[in-house]
Amino acid sequence: MPVEIIARQSVVDVLEHRLREDILDGTHGPGELLPPERELAAGYGVTRTTLKHALSRLEQAGLLSTRHGIGTRVRDFLRVGGADLLPMLAARDNGWLAEVFEVRGHIGALIARRAAGRRTVRQARRLAELLEAVAQAPDGDAAQLADVEVHRELARATGNRVYLLLTNTLFNAYLPVRAALRAPFEDPAEAAARLAPVVRAVADGLPDEAEAAATRYLRATEKIMLGSLLPPGGARPAAPRA
Amino acid sequence: MPVEIIARQSVVDVLEHRLREDILDGTHGPGELLPPERELAAGYGVTRTTLKHALSRLEQAGLLSTRHGIGTRVRDFLRVGGADLLPMLAARDNGWLAEVFEVRGHIGALIARRAAGRRTVRQARRLAELLEAVAQAPDGDAAQLADVEVHRELARATGNRVYLLLTNTLFNAYLPVRAALRAPFEDPAEAAARLAPVVRAVADGLPDEAEAAATRYLRATEKIMLGSLLPPGGARPAAPRA
DNA sequence: GGTGTGGCAGTGGCTCAGCCACCCGTGACC
DNA sequence: GGTCACGGGTGGCTGAGCCACTGCCACACC
Secondary structure, three states: OOOOOOOOOOHHHHHHHHHHHHHHOOOOOOOOEOOOHHHHHHHHOOOHHHHHHHHHHHHHOOOEEEEOOOEEEEOOHHHHOOHHHHHHHHHHOHHHHHHHHHHHHHHHHHHHHHHHHHOOHHHHHHHHHHHHHHHOOOOHHHHHHHHHHHHHHHHHHOOOHHHHHHHHHHHHHHHHHHHHHOHHHOOHHHHHHHHHHHHHHHHOOOHHHHHHHHHHHHHHHHHHHHHHHOOOOOOOOOOOOO | OOOOOOOOOOHHHHHHHHHHHHHHOOOOOOOOEOOOHHHHHHHHOOOHHHHHHHHHHHHHOOOEEEEOOOEEEEOOHHHHOOHHHHHHHHHHOHHHHHHHHHHHHHHHHHHHHHHHHHOOHHHHHHHHHHHHHHHOOOOHHHHHHHHHHHHHHHHHHOOOHHHHHHHHHHHHHHHHHHHHHOHHHOOHHHHHHHHHHHHHHHHOOOHHHHHHHHHHHHHHHHHHHHHHHOOOOOOOOOOOOO
């Protein structure tokens, strides 16, 4: 078993994470003005310069809004935040993760439909190769990553790059927590077999069938994943808080 | 006529913009190693600290990947970038904008379907109010913004917050360039009339009808928008300016 | 009393110089 | 031939300092 790779965390990374938690937890509520940078920096025990780097990132993420001479205000991320917040939200909260899966299911079906209508011959061949890579994967983790590549290629086959970026966004939310969702991929051959009808329908250029197959596939996978995520007692899977 | 408000641009903003252009234009191609920070800062005539702020933002946006002791590498944003890149891409290139509209159409239909199935009574009432606000808008710009609020509420009515964030993302790409796409909203009453069937179907809880109505609405609006975007002579719609 | 205005205190923007931590190639050493 | 120490180059972070912007309030003026 490979040693666990600890991602190196810079001071700014840690700081950004703590600030984000404080914001999402409501310690700094929406609309609220953050303490002055000098004060905040002292509070976290870092230089103002370092703090500013962290604030700058959070500002770009849509969580903060800074104005010269005034201060830094916490924004209501549900109103202005984009899908790039999903990775941090999904990592915090299984409710978000469940919602991501639901949307991934819907959009995955949409993508399969478009891909069936537009994929090139070359892309159809590439899809078959990538599917084979899933089947041949040496372990669950490799199968899981290979599966992602198939979906990426499906998105590419729509001919619409926005679908590719959306797929990236949803996977960015999913990949960091994928270890807890490996159940559907423990048997790579079986995982590939589940995925095969989608690839076949897309390769054959059958939009309706591709959409239906994708819906079946994503629903089945989601079920196994979320089932393995919840304690047998069965907490509610997706209770949108408030 | 109100004076044109010039958005204040900080040095970091300008620098970030220039760097991003240089990356998207291919001056710094994917996989390439950027020059050292000290050198880059000197080249742009700013302090290393300031440059680092700009780099830090681009890194978070997924365009760069920095490693201590090694350097800063340009990433292939089509592979790893998320949907949050859309605002900058759509602002640069009408091709991207057209793709955003296509996806917005597909996802808008999806959202209408889910909203019809799940909306609360309160949300149905709110939708009617927001639709009325479109009709009552004093001018095209106000109607356009009111229209956005209707779509936001539709996304909220799905009960899935991911749809709300996705909607935000797509609108974040659309709003900065909305002035060029005002044609469908010049007559607020007419714009509201086009949107009305969607709101009605959602309020009545009819998923199939809502999806169909949303598809019709978004397709019609898209047509007017993209049509107005092109000169009558008919230049190619999606010319990425090299 | 109402009005305008100048100054001031507080805030973020940006710079500067410097040291630290990390990676890697090189060459001495075993 | 393998190992390891070292140095050059890179990004990470600091601390102090000054500048630019905003809002407010006391003051002078009408």
